[in-house]
Amino acid sequence: MIKRHTIVLLALCAANTTLFAQTPMKPNIVFILTDDLGYGDLGCYGQKLIKTPRLDQMAAEGIRFTDFYAGSTVCAPSRSVLMTGQHMGHTHVRGNAGGPDMSKQSLRAKDVTVAEVLKSVGYANGLCGKWGLGDEAQGGRSGLPRRQGFDFFYGYLNQVHAHNYYPEFLWRNEVQETLANNVKKVDRSYGGFTGGWATKKVDYSHDLIANEALNFIKRSARPMVDGKPFFLYLALTIPHANNESGKALGDGQEVPDYGQYADKDWSNPDKGQAAMISRMDADVGRILDLLKELGVEKETLVMFSSDNGPHDEGGHNVERFDPAGPLRGMKRDLYEGGIRVPLIARWPGTTPAGVTSDHVGYFGDLMATVADLSGAQVPDDTDSVSFAPTLIGLESEQEKHRYLYWEFYERGGKQAVRSENWKAIRMPWKTGTTQLYDLNEDVGEENDVAVSHPERVAKLEKMMDEAHRPHPSWTVRGRKPAVAK
Template sequence: MSVRAVDLVTCRRFLLCPPCFGLAVGWLTLLLAAVLPADSLSAATSNRPNLIFILADDLGYGDLGCYGQELIQTPRLDQMAAEGMRFTDFYAGNTVCAPSRSVLMTGQHMGHTHVRGNAGGPDMSIQSLREQDFTVAELLKSAGYTTGLCGKWGLGDEAPGGRSGLPRRQGFDFFYGYLNQVHAHNYYPEFLWRNETRVPLANEVQRMDRTYGGFTGGWATKRQEYSHDLIAGQALDFIRENAKEDSPPFFLYLALTIPHANNEGTRATGNGQEVPDYGPYADRPWPDPDKGQAAMVSRMDADVGKILDLLAQLNIDQNTVVMFSSDNGPHDEGGHDTERFDPAGPLRGMKRDLYEGGIRVPMIVRWPAKTPSGTTSDHVGYFGDLMATAADLAGVKCPDNVDSISFLPTLSGHPDQQKEHEFLYWEFYEQGGKQAVRSGNWKAIRQPWGTGDTALYDLSEDLGETQDVSDQHPDQVERMQAMMDRAHVSHPDWQPRGRLPAQSP
């Protein structure tokens, strides 16, 4: 059995029992107070930074001004990049939602993590984290952090088979938002979840004929309460409530739904980019879905700015690490013209591709006390690295059974001390199955899975993956295929051949 992050508590159920866990933390505090000088104990608890991870949904590598976007206004994220660090070679866990988030939460790449695709069907067990899965939230909770999730979860559900993955069974003290992915399509839903309780909203929804995990999606015929605004407001409240001087550090996972389309709304009205108003784009000579796409991204940008402003107002910005990224590449599901905004920038592909446009994502980190401002890093990292980085930030041991390397040295301005991955690995179970691996500047894609040809690209010369050079470098192809074979560990729920899960929402 692998060693967990903290050896004090070895029973996971014990961690999930608030009275027992609180008693254990109290005992530990008393023990440390007895054996350590008071100033040492104070330093040990006060020097750990807060951590906020903001995740956009289907935001492309080229959707932000600081990554080359020219039509959509993102002044606050551009400012965040100017005040922090912008990563050029950072990757999502996968090219669609649930598996990407599983990689983020577990620190395990696609060949190891439990949730490897969007499941479909009534049984949500294969898309839900299990009791034995260990998350970043559990790691930080065990280190004394207060943990909160606002937004879209997608790794546990009220449906049969999904309850083991509910957020508060996976390390979060507080949850507000969506559990089910198709529910999260609708920006004007009839309810949201607060912990395990449905909170009714004033919207009225026309149901469609498609269910996902027992939930039937739809689009609103009466629009009163916009879910993104509610989720952003809850995130601000969580920060306020946990910013008191004597409060422990906090971890906030803000999993926004913007700019994901309401796919049911697209089918019903032709416009899945739901937003209360078109803001600065109202008078542009564009179709409404284009205005909606741009307005959604700018609305998200403004709310990131509200978070940064609140941290400054509360005088905790110096000791708060804020990370911003996206769960995968850009979508083309909302009725908007993707060519207008060029959301993948210089990259090839989009969501559901294993080309760079499907998996390379924006990553911005702001930590005024440690991270050099206005810097750009070409460190090759990915979602799984959050686990080791969070462990370093919290001063605890990272679990052994993860595929995670801390990028804290890079964040702290010490790139010479940064460890690197031998390779990054992805696998995807739709469209016949496909695999990809990056090692150094080499990128290989094999499709269909295991039996298809392997294309090879030199990203240092061909960022757009336009020239397959596999014929010129058969040795590299063989090396990359061996990495794919080594990275994949078979899973009974996810088979590269035979039955494939339903197409992602």
């Protein structure tokens, strides 16, 4: 694996000598991850009502991927795939843990993250926003960001804490910083944390996180000949709902103001949903502007994506915005709407501008991609294929996945696999009926063609069985835990 990626990088350099002569071999890397943003929530992916001019501009100046996938259909496991380069059949965190013991939802000391790989070749690493893979709670400390390769952290550790945009505190490294908000707690806790919503709203967490990200870039962006390259993982919480206020008050889309949507004849949750996404878009623009101002724009690869499909938990009208676009399903589905997500990549002078790519990739590919671009070694036990060739305009040299795989333990359990243009979904877990879709002809997954392609179904089911490695902490509810082999 390591040798193969080294050879790939050398081949890319040889094939495009002029390009790499003008490009640093260790670019700064900014990966921006939004929370519950749908495939159709951006203008450049077909959104008509919500304005996202800076991301639309970013797509026009870079590459817009049409067939890119999240690691999972919910938060924590998707982020585990992103950080470890292992798909859902192999990664440690495979679901959102509900009990007080956070060990199931925390990375272990032996798990190797993207940040650790980049740190090994001299990167300064910062994380701003929502982590969700380690906590101060019982069993969670091994997964704390600064034990997983990050030099700096600001934001939320616990994902339930991250529901609230006006929390009482945020974490700076391992220290709680008190904010000016007052929070009404709910009666139950989840994942070691008791959620709630603010009765006194002063400090908006998204704004604080965005400002910390800008400050990290200012501290880290030195001329490449003089200083370290940097990696910023900006894990925004927008447009995730505050589930607690959504259930109690009917409005979970918390935002300081409705901005350009204030006078719309919409419900407040609808205005909040749109305002949150446009606010996020403006902050992406602030990052792009800062990179240019600091003179490191051409030395920095910026990528933008979402952790899973869109939610319907904030009280807003999903039909108004059509957040999944042409896709079927939403968050917690293994249909395309639950797992296919936007990916925009921009690296001025390196990525071709205004290109649309149908390369089939997923979160786990970040590991091999950053390793190729930085000269780092890829850990042996990954399911990662570098999309560096596509990023530098050599799509003809792009390696393809044999298949992509997902599994989900809630709602009776389900599995899915995509191989070339074919997508299979098996529900319930392992023993249920398998649906088959030809995504080239039916991206909306409306026509199940399993009956007419039994051999194809059997082939994809074999891939599902091959991809799943039993894990003692993860099983479909109501079944005995699996035994790892």
